[in-house]
Amino acid sequence: MNASILAVEARDLVKFFGDTKAVDGVSLAVPAGSIYGILGPNGAGKTTTLRMLLGIIDPSTGERSLLGYDRPLEAAHVVGYLPEERGLYPAMSCLEAIAFMGALRGLPVREGRARGAELLASHGLGDWAKKPIRTLSKGMAQTVQLLGTIVHKPKLIVLDEPFSGLDAINQEKLEALIRRQTSEGTTILFSTHVIAHAERLCERIAIIARGKVAFEGGVDEARNRLRQIVHLRTRAEDGPWRSAIPADARRVGKEWVFELPSGGPEPLLKALIEGGAGIETLSIERPGLHDAFVAIAGEAAAREMGDAQNQAVAA
Template identity: 75%
Template sequence: MGVSGSAVEAVDLVKDFGETRAVHGVSLAVPAGSIFGLLGPNGAGKTTTLRMLLGIIDPSSGRRSVLGHERPLEAAPLVGYLPEERGLYPSMHAREAIAFMGALRGLPLKEGRTRADELLGAHGLGDWARKPIRSLSKGMAQTVQLLGTLVHRPRLIVLDEPFSGLDAINQGRLEQLIRAQAEGGATIIFSTHVIAHAERLCERIAIIAKGRVAFEGSVNDARGRLRPMVRLRTREQDGGWRAAIPAEAQRQGEEWLFELPESGPEPLLKALIDGDAGIETLAIERPGLHDAFVAIAGSEAASSMGVVEQAA
């Protein structure tokens, strides 16, 4: 295990493809037993970073370790990896596909078939066992591939854009699977450009933009970079109490929207009461991870994330 209980570590990873630098000195540490999100728009360098971490490709420079192994491929039997490019043999039955994927990680086929039946049954999918992959929907086939990623009971699970192309039901099923694996002690890393999934699942995240780590830390720390927002509606429209509202406050219909002053809510509340503002509603809202992403990575990086975030 790495320093301070990290399951995966990277120090100044760089990857060049010819004259193009895809990853610029990425450093991160993934705590053992955590759910860690690699967050960024398409083309940010997430997949290249994951492949370097797993030893699928070598970095141009920098160091990495996986479950205490400086050569990541040595840890391969302990790792489950779901790549962004999905692929199963269409004629293979779901049960056999799961067992086959386990065999690639050293699990005997007989044991793999037993575990495949257990996994399918545990998730209410037992009737899929004898169905060929070609007969399954995209979401069903992706679930089978995910179960194949887990069948050898890995200590580290790496999922590259696992929610891509899934409907809401299968997205929810995948979130449940991820939580269950973490509760069982596994470390999970997943990359995504869908902010809502990272906000619901992750304890820690790394935000990657243009091949660089713009932020690494807890979701709360990311959100904490922005001040809470105040939504205020009053019965009176004018009065001395207006001086308590920042000059940059925005008017949205009958409400005022502004950042909570550094002095906190108490002086604001006192000024409103003393000034007979007639408070009808006053709500303090913490910024979401989407707002934090925009602030950290910039509007350009966030432009491709916004539509996905609203749809999630």
């Protein structure tokens, strides 16, 4: 990844629909060759932001550039886009659907068929070529649409809620496909309300809540906003060692749980040992991206994310 080159850049994007401000001053920078996630609950402005970046809709105010183009539609031939609303012609065969999607991006149909057959074969789906789309499950159809999204070998792939409605196996396959594309130098930009996918895949993220960017930067940077968490179990119930742990330490079962003091682990260990704690177990956990999301966007946004994820699983 060349962090000095940006594949996508947005500066103070604002979008009104009537009197409603759907996006309120969004700025972000996507390094070329990276995997970049836009996180937020449904209705946060993720899809509207992606559509402005792609040039599908224009911002009310603000600027954006896509692969060096100030007019994003001029880059359409080197962009692959999977919208949240999936759609394939049910009577088409899998191979023809992939070739057709490539043709929409300027790829000759004959070349699209050849590349489509290679893609199906490389994913162990060679026997799907002649299957009509209407005979496929939702996960299978989405796989075909994803292959159609990359058949023209785009430099940038934009995926809007790509994991929505997929079972765990197909989610793993999609994650593998994303990693494979990035290993070949392609930039991936995707939106999601499932934090776990962003934590596993992304180098950088933007957290959007109520149309605003609450955070933009590296995943580690977001997690490092929170102190590490200590889990401590001792033989002694009380004693001088208790002064070594914060007053707001919580008792969870037989463990004490608290934030690692600012001095770090060494002074804590020294005080516990000298204070006669009788340490049975002590572990230090780094906060996850979910914890960082809650701290940055608030518990209400996190609950909305969880509700949306549960609804997608139920569907």
